[in-house]
Amino acid sequence: MQLIKSDINIDFLGKQKIGFVFSALLIIASIIGLIVHKGPNYGIDFSGGALIQVKFTQDISISQVRDSLAGLDLKDLSVQDFGQPEDHEFLIRTGSTETVGKGLAQAVSAAILQGTGMAPEIRRVEMVGPQVGDDLKKQALLAIFYSLLFITIYISGRFELKWILSGVTAGALMTAVYFLSVFNVSMPVLITFALIVSLVLFWRLQLKFAMGALIALIHDVFITVGIFSILNLDFSLPIIAALLTIIGYSLNDTIIVFDRIRENIKGESSKAALPDLFNKSINQTLSRTILTSFTTLIVLFALFFLGGDIIHNFAFAMIIGVVIGTYSSIFVASPVVLAVSRKG
Amino acid sequence: MKLFTLKRVLILGVIITAVVFLLPTFTNTWPHKKINLGLDLQGGMHLVLEVQNVKAVEAELERTVDELKKELRKAGVTHLGIARQENNTILAELPDKEAKKAFETIVSKEFSNLTVNTSSAGGDAANFRLRLPDDEDEMIRKMATEQALETIRNRIDEFGVSEPDIRIQGEHRILLQLPGINDPDRAKDLIGKTAQLTFQLVNDDVSVDAALKGSLPVGSQILYENKTDPATGATAKIAHVIKKQVLLDGSLLVDARVEFDQFQQPQVGIAFNRKGAHIFDRITGQNIKKRLAIVLDNTVYSAPVIQDRIAGGKAVITGNFTLEEAKDLAIALRAGSLPAPVTIIEERTVGPTLGADSIRMGIISMLAGGALVLMFMAVYYKGAGLIANLALVMNIILIGGGLAAFQATLTLPGIAGIILTIGMAVDANVIIFERIREELKWGRTPLAAVHAGFDRASLTILDANVTTLIAAIVLFQFGTGPVKGFAVTLGLGIVASLFTALILSKSIFDFILQKKTSSTLSI
Numbered sequence: 001m002q003l004i005k006s007d008i009n010i011d012f013l014g015k016q017k018i019g020f021v022f023s024a025l026l027i028i029a030s031i032i033g034l035i036v037h038k039g040p041n042y043g044i045d046f047s048g049g050a051l052i053q054v055k056f057t058q059d060i061s062i063s064q065v066r067d068s069l070a071g072l073d074l075k076d077l078s079v080q081d082f083g084q085p086e087d088h089e090f091l092i093r094t095g096s097t098e099t100v101g102k103g104l105a106q107a108v109s110a111a112i113l114q115g116t117g118m119a120p121e122i123r124r125v126e127m128v129g130p131q132v133g134d135d136l137k138k139q140a141l142l143a144i145f146y147s148l149l150f151i152t153i154y155i156s157g158r159f160e161l162k163w164i165l166s167g168v169t170a171g172a173l174m175t176a177v178y179f180l181s182v183f184n185v186s187m188p189v190l191i192t193f194a195l196i197v198s199l200v201l202f203w204r205l206q207l208k209f210a211m212g213a214l215i216a217l218i219h220d221v222f223i224t225v226g227i228f229s230i231l232n233l234d235f236s237l238p239i240i241a242a243l244l245t246i247i248g249y250s251l252n253d254t255i256i257v258f259d260r261i262r263e264n265i266k267g268e269s270s271k272a273a274l275p276d277l278f279n280k281s282i283n284q285t286l287s288r289t290i291l292t293s294f295t296t297l298i299v300l301f302a303l304f305f306l307g308g309d310i311i312h313n314f315a316f317a318m319i320i321g322v323v324i325g326t327y328s329s330i331f332v333a334s335p336v337v338l339a340v341s342r343k344g
Numbered sequence: 345m346k347l348f349t350l351k352r353v354l355i356l357g358v359i360i361t362a363v364v365f366l367l368p369t370f371t372n373t374w375p376h377k378k379i380n381l382g383l384d385l386q387g388g389m390h391l392v393l394e395v396q397n398v399k400a401v402e403a404e405l406e407r408t409v410d411e412l413k414k415e416l417r418k419a420g421v422t423h424l425g426i427a428r429q430e431n432n433t434i435l436a437e438l439p440d441k442e443a444k445k446a447f448e449t450i451v452s453k454e455f456s457n458l459t460v461n462t463s464s465a466g467g468d469a470a471n472f473r474l475r476l477p478d479d480e481d482e483m484i485r486k487m488a489t490e491q492a493l494e495t496i497r498n499r500i501d502e503f504g505v506s507e508p509d510i511r512i513q514g515e516h517r518i519l520l521q522l523p524g525i526n527d528p529d530r531a532k533d534l535i536g537k538t539a540q541l542t543f544q545l546v547n548d549d550v551s552v553d554a555a556l557k558g559s560l561p562v563g564s565q566i567l568y569e570n571k572t573d574p575a576t577g578a579t580a581k582i583a584h585v586i587k588k589q590v591l592l593d594g595s596l597l598v599d600a601r602v603e604f605d606q607f608q609q610p611q612v613g614i615a616f617n618r619k620g621a622h623i624f625d626r627i628t629g630q631n632i633k634k635r636l637a638i639v640l641d642n643t644v645y646s647a648p649v650i651q652d653r654i655a656g657g658k659a660v661i662t663g664n665f666t667l668e669e670a671k672d673l674a675i676a677l678r679a680g681s682l683p684a685p686v687t688i689i690e691e692r693t694v695g696p697t698l699g700a701d702s703i704r705m706g707i708i709s710m711l712a713g714g715a716l717v718l719m720f721m722a723v724y725y726k727g728a729g730l731i732a733n734l735a736l737v738m739n740i741i742l743i744g745g746g747l748a749a750f751q752a753t754l755t756l757p758g759i760a761g762i763i764l765t766i767g768m769a770v771d772a773n774v775i776i777f778e779r780i781r782e783e784l785k786w787g788r789t790p791l792a793a794v795h796a797g798f799d800r801a802s803l804t805i806l807d808a809n810v811t812t813l814i815a816a817i818v819l820f821q822f823g824t825g826p827v828k829g830f831a832v833t834l835g836l837g838i839v840a841s842l843f844t845a846l847i848l849s850k851s852i853f854d855f856i857l858q859k860k861t862s863s864t865l866s867i
């Protein structure tokens with residue numbers, strides 16, 4: 001069986017403009033989403049606060065639960081349905097991390113019992129102090145930054161044999177970020193700055209594959225974050241894990257294409273032939289690109305629909321990431337490499 | 345041709361090892377290493393405590409102030425006040441030259457660890473600033489954290505949690521992983537209790553009302569007692585004026601256990617060691633007809649009138665305890681007090697039913713996703729697809745065996761990592777098969793096509809997987825708990841899929857092709 005004909009020949013680079021407009025639209029939408037919601041919607045892992053999942057044995061309405069909690073004076077209280085309706089489960093979120101005297105879960109449980117006459121089962125409690133939240137936020141950003149950096153070193157080393165050059169560049173960047181972070185420079189600003197410096201350096205040093213990969217990765221992560229923001233979904237630790245996996249996955253795709261480009265480019269010296277050569281490489285690997293994305297999406301959808309609510313958003317982030325990552329390896333990474341190659 | 349080449353034996357060895365490690369999770373066989381389930385799957389509590397070790401430093405300085413005053417009193421030196429100040433310093437005001445000299449002698453002899461700064465305060469008077477050096481400050485903080493860890497470990501051991509994991513995190517944090525805990529609130533209460541037990545006299549020179557209105561005598565403080573009315577169950581706070589001087593504290597305890605009074609009401613009986621018993625004997629003898637308050641964590645539990653000298657060093661703490669409260673208090677007193685208060689800065693508790701649900705749903709989605717992928721591969725690549733499917737099943741066995749062998753922890757995101765691996769692991773096979781198809785199309789024989797396919801695809805597959813492996817390693821470094829579990833299964837999955845695709849599938853292809861003479865290949 002064959003889905004993609006082996007003699008397929010789509011002029012992907014000829015459709016670069018469409019890709020460019022599409023990416024630009026997604027990025028603009030992401031920026032608007034981020035502005036409207038005043039930055040990413042941090043879950044309690046990063047903003048601090050508490051989350052309590054309660055389950056009842058009988059039918060009860062959200063407003064009953066909310067009303068019973070009114071006396072506790074909880075900051076930014078929200079009560080949502082959770083899971084299937086027949087489970088009578090709710091998610092209680094608050095910005096408060098403690099109540100006077102008793103533990104938060106204890107207080108919530110007592111208040112609900114008093115207010116509704118039904119004792120809830122406390123299924124899950126997550127409480128993160130504001131300081132821990134700040135630490136986790138910093139670590140998450142650093143983790144994303146480091147994985148981007150290590151991966152780009154690997155790419156310029158493997159594809160352009162410039163291990164030392166890219167290693168030294170990355171080393172300098174890491175040292176700079178480390179020293180500035182000691183002086184309490186805001187982490188998002190720092191990392192944005194470091195990424196821009198990396199891109200300029202890759203451009204100046206003609207590390208075209210590293211540059212293509214890095215731009216594609218920033219593109220993927222940014223759009224995934226943007227879509228989460230547009231849909232007002234929470235950022236939690238597992239979502240960061242999803243983002244890092246997306247970085248790995250998207251690159252996986254990109255490398256397969258780059259590898260073919262490298263194989264086909266051997267012995268080819270004329271720059272005029274480059275667009276055709278890039279197209280040929282993308283087409284040759286297209287079948288694999290689609291098949292792998294397809295099997296990965298199969299399992300992700302299984303996880304999304306059957307894996308339960310706790311893992312729901314993680315699966316969703318991965319689905320977006322796999323789709324965007326597959327798209328970007330064809331429409332973002334390769335065109336960037338081509339553009340840099342033509343320049344040099 | 346030989347059936348058993350060295351390579352095949354090695355492959356079989358790897359698979360058998362994985363199966364052996366995986367078996368104990370389902371049966372109870374050797375080597376008895378089950379896959380560890382994370383707290384999110386088996387239920388339990390994850391806590392991060394912050395030791396407020398600044399308080400330990402402050403307490404140390406307060407002790408120094410007391411000792412300094414005592415030494416000065418002994419030497420008959422007058423002073424205008426000695427008090428702890430901000431910034432780890434003690435300010436001592438001396439009225440004249442004579443006192444200044446005597447003070448200097450005492451400090452250089454008894455308190456030489458402090459750095460001294462003198463300044464004139466007009467006339468002959470002098471002010472001394474004694475500062476705790478930074479390295480000592482740091483040492484006290486470190487000791488406080490370590491001692492808190494020890495104390496909490498003792499409490500947890502007595503509380504009875506199987507396989508707790510308690511460790512210091514960073515400079516002043518303590519991480520606790522308590523699997524399978526039934527009553528998280530009770531455990532938290534026990535862990536967070538400072539259990540600072542002191543015996544202090546009640547100041548009866550002044551009425552409580554007057555003291556509350558502001559005429560609190562120097563060296564006294566207001567502390568409260570929680571009284572419950574047995575008839576109505578309502579609690580009230582009763583104020584006491586308590587002298588600040590601590591006559592005896594819990595550090596000299598040798599035992600604490602639950603007892604019952606004549607109304608079968610639980611109380612905690614405590615026993616002091618010889619030194620403590622001697623002090624208790626002396627203070628009760630000197631203060632007959634006065635009231636002695638038993639203070640626990642700045643709350644008065646009782647303040648009985650001393651009727652007679654008490655020898656033998658035994659006392660009881662009463663206070664309307666439930667049996668559980670009394671038990672936990674006894675545990676806390678036996679395990680010792682915390683050197684500084686702790687606050688819970690992170691908590692993640694998962695009930696056992698939710699954990700079981702998560703496992704069930706994780707397995708269902710793994711089976712569903714896996715079945716779909718297996719079906720697809722068989723339909724799309726026919727015979728070769730079956731090889732890929734065998735490789736995929738082996739892959740999962742290898743991940744499971746790896747988890748058990750390395751005693752890694754399987755979490756809910758970890759299950760997601762395995763599911764993701766099912767989807768991504770076929771990638772290596774897809775890359776190879778597509779390449780083989782290409783080679784076949786160019787007219788190669790099946791054997792040559794298979795060899796060319798593997799040769800050309802191997803490097804690509806390595807390159808592609810290294811990047812995901814980098815992401816997994818960074819994630820492992822950065823993540824805690826559940827996220828770390830994801831990094832582990834993702835990383836194991838990548839290594840396993842490299843093995844199954846590049847070594848196992850290739851070996852199966854070779855095995856089939858060496859026997860076959862036909863010129864077709866089912867792919």
